[in-house]
Amino acid sequence: MSNDKISKIIIKLNRETKEDKIKWVKNNREMPSSLSGSEGLVGLVYYADVIDKTLRLYKYNFKSFYDEVTWELQVSIRLEFVERFSLKTEYIFPEDRSIDELYETVLYKTSGVERFADEFLNQENSINEPTDDNPFV
Amino acid sequence: MAQIIKGLFVDWKLEIWAQVLEIIGASVGIISFIITLILRRDIKKLRVSYIFEKRITFHIKKLVASTNELNNLLNDYNNSTISIKVELARCQTELEDILSKLNTTQSNKVKRLIRLIKGKRNKGFLLSTANEKNIFKNFFRKFSATNVDHIWKIYTDLHAVIRQLENIQQDKKSNIL
Numbered sequence: 001m002s003n004d005k006i007s008k009i010i011i012k013l014n015r016e017t018k019e020d021k022i023k024w025v026k027n028n029r030e031m032p033s034s035l036s037g038s039e040g041l042v043g044l045v046y047y048a049d050v051i052d053k054t055l056r057l058y059k060y061n062f063k064s065f066y067d068e069v070t071w072e073l074q075v076s077i078r079l080e081f082v083e084r085f086s087l088k089t090e091y092i093f094p095e096d097r098s099i100d101e102l103y104e105t106v107l108y109k110t111s112g113v114e115r116f117a118d119e120f121l122n123q124e125n126s127i128n129e130p131t132d133d134n135p136f137v
Numbered sequence: 138m139a140q141i142i143k144g145l146f147v148d149w150k151l152e153i154w155a156q157v158l159e160i161i162g163a164s165v166g167i168i169s170f171i172i173t174l175i176l177r178r179d180i181k182k183l184r185v186s187y188i189f190e191k192r193i194t195f196h197i198k199k200l201v202a203s204t205n206e207l208n209n210l211l212n213d214y215n216n217s218t219i220s221i222k223v224e225l226a227r228c229q230t231e232l233e234d235i236l237s238k239l240n241t242t243q244s245n246k247v248k249r250l251i252r253l254i255k256g257k258r259n260k261g262f263l264l265s266t267a268n269e270k271n272i273f274k275n276f277f278r279k280f281s282a283t284n285v286d287h288i289w290k291i292y293t294d295l296h297a298v299i300r301q302l303e304n305i306q307q308d309k310k311s312n313i314l
Contacts, residue, residue: 003300011293018211097201098296101208108212 010098024048034089038063218262257283
């Protein structure tokens with residue numbers, strides 16, 4: 001599959017996530033089977049069902065070696081198809097910049113920041129008035 | 138030919154020596170001149186590649202920052218139309234700057250994207266919740282105003298341009314090596 005096509009798929013996933021057509025769910029119990037070697041999970045793992053496929057998205061870190069002793073910890077994001085029940089990896093999407101933005105959107109959507117902002121900003125008396133007991137508000 | 142060799146090494150005629158050395162000298166001069174021209178061309182190519190490499194990295198960073206920003210703004214399109222316009226203006230300037238550094242075949246994608254941004258940036262922005270009951274008005278609005286689909290199209294094309302620039306950068310690197 002061409003890189004252009006891959007990028008278009010990821011951008012469509014991003015758009016449909018923003019439009020709430022695709023719902024991602026968090027999972028902090030499963031360790032992705034595709035992590036290998038020095039790779040370590042960063043944050044949570046996210047799953048979504050699209051058509052007949054289950055997608056998994058997660059951030060991971062890995063050691064990038066300059067020579068035998070010098071290395072730097074780098075971070076990347078992986079998007080993959082997984083088998084629905086065993087959650088074993090079926091296909092890993094090639095690295096693409098648009099995956100980072102998909103991850104940002106998934107974080108934004110699953111964190112519930114929109115709902116929080118609406119509720120918090122519409123809350124009456126959210127700013128406390130100073131009282132005799134607590135003059136330093 | 139035999140006479141020349143005889144004149145050179147047997148009779149030691151100075152006129153013949155002078156003529157031969159003159160021809161050798163002129164040939165060496167011409168060869169040196171050609172080598173200088175080749176070296177000059179290669180150094181110029183290297184210099185242009187070096188400047189391109191330095192500048193293009195900067196441009197790619199700016200465009201990536203724009204895609205990140207557009208991605209964030211698209212989380213709340215209806216309340217971010219002004220910020221989207223500002224970001225599109227930034228993108229357009231960046232792309233126009235890049236255009237001068239690309240050759241004709243490389244620049245087609247960038248030109249198309251600049252045209253698209255120019256065409257959409259200065260139009261009124263249609264909110265994604267806007268729903269006109271009159272089909273004719275709806276049809277007219279679809280063509281006269283910028284809507285969320287257009288912004289997604291620009292966002293997708295921006296990603297394609299970034300990928301193309303990264304490929305050009307890689308090609309130039311492998312040419313230098």
